[in-house]
């Protein structure tokens with residue numbers, strides 16, 4: 001026969017085990033949701049939802065929406081494009097005029 005402190009000890013162990021299982025399920029679900037979100041939105045314009053086209057400008061792959069004219073840069077691409085160029089914005093604007 002178990003004593004009350006023993007029952008509480010095993011109940012705490014069981015609860016901790018179930019909490020860890022629930023946490024692992026939550027993490028797995030979050031990962032699946034992230035994968036599904038990425039698959040649903042990958043290379044789609046965040047403004048209008050249509051597909052983005054990749055164009056290469058000065059060696060940088062730029063994502064452009066030819067429907068609404070949006071231009072999207074990945075992390076670090078703006079820095080690569082600007083790279084000390086004095087007329088950077090004039091150059092970019094002339095390229096993406098619709």
Ligand SMILES: [Zn+2]
Pocket residue numbers: 045046047048049050065066067068069070
């Ligand atoms: Zn768009």
